[in-house]
Amino acid sequence: MDKVNHEYGAEQIQVLEGLEHVRKRPGMYIGSVSVRGLHHCVYEIVDNSVDEALAGYCKNIHVTIEPGNIICVEDDGRGIPVDIHAKTKISAAETVFTKLNAGGKFGGDSGYKVSGGLHGVGASVVNALSEWTEVTIQRDGGIYQMSFERGKTVKSLERIGDSDKTGTKVRFLADNTIFESLEYEYEVLEKRLREMAFLTKGLRIVLEDKRPQEEIEGETDEPKIKKSEFCFEGGLNSFVEYLNKNKEKINELPIYIEKDGEVPIEVAIQ
Ligand code: 0RA
Numbered sequence: 001m002d003k004v005n006h007e008y009g010a011e012q013i014q015v016l017e018g019l020e021h022v023r024k025r026p027g028m029y030i031g032s033v034s035v036r037g038l039h040h041c042v043y044e045i046v047d048n049s050v051d052e053a054l055a056g057y058c059k060n061i062h063v064t065i066e067p068g069n070i071i072c073v074e075d076d077g078r079g080i081p082v083d084i085h086a087k088t089k090i091s092a093a094e095t096v097f098t099k100l101n102a103g104g105k106f107g108g109d110s111g112y113k114v115s116g117g118l119h120g121v122g123a124s125v126v127n128a129l130s131e132w133t134e135v136t137i138q139r140d141g142g143i144y145q146m147s148f149e150r151g152k153t154v155k156s157l158e159r160i161g162d163s164d165k166t167g168t169k170v171r172f173l174a175d176n177t178i179f180e181s182l183e184y185e186y187e188v189l190e191k192r193l194r195e196m197a198f199l200t201k202g203l204r205i206v207l208e209d210k211r212p213q214e215e216i217e218g219e220t221d222e223p224k225i226k227k228s229e230f231c232f233e234g235g236l237n238s239f240v241e242y243l244n245k246n247k248e249k250i251n252e253l254p255i256y257i258e259k260d261g262e263v264p265i266e267v268a269i270q
Helices: 010-017 020-024 026-030 035-054 092-098 122-128 186-199 236-243
Strands: 060-066 070-075 130-139 142-149 152-162 167-174 204-209 227-231 255-259 265-269
Touching: 020 026, 020 122, 026 035, 035 060, 035 070, 035 122, 035 167, 035 186, 060 186, 092 122, 092 130, 092 142, 092 152, 122 130, 122 167, 130 152, 186 204, 186 227, 186 236, 236 265
Parallel strands: 060 204
Antiparallel strands: 060 070, 070 167, 130 142, 130 167, 142 152, 204 227, 255 265
């Protein structure tokens, strides 16, 4: 890693709590600013929705690559809480997107099952590294919206209408002054989202690419279908069968072990 931060005192720790440091040292938070780090941003936002699914409240996640490489992640979970925090005077939702370690739900020993990654600090990191972010929440009978630019609030959460649904939608445009490229690779996202669906039994994940398909010189191929839908009732069992589908199998059916409890266990061997 870069040679910085020789002296680590209270002042530095203060700085680490804001989002400024995320933009200074993005690699510390998302690994790199290459196309790999770019894809990591999508995973971080999807992870939050998957956590809501693991908590038992979210059944569907839609991920869309919109024209201009805007990412939209929409879930039908409970919606991020919109109530105003008495002390900070900002909504819980805004806190999640503007403060590092805003966890509580996802923090270290909270007892929540989490899908991995940055344990709930992902939303603020992605926000910091995005040219803009727009969050729409349906909850408590209303539709709420807020927006940010490079991690800074430009519109605090406000109620913009009524709704009897619940869920969270996050749209963001990664910052092209941070990332080397903004070109998402459909197949890369597809592989990761398929794995996430396998690992969260019954969760439906849809990926759709709505970018115009440019005509590549000399290519006369039919346009590829850029929509995938994943839902695996069999969980890990389905995953192992998928990994081995073109292999010679020792066991026709995977050996499958599942145990619920404080530390849930799922094992599949074939
Ligand atoms: C904390 C509490 C509650 C919901 C969530 C977080 C939540 C976060 C995300 C992020 C993406 N989608 C999400 N959906 C839900 C709900 C607490 C309650 O209703 O009691």
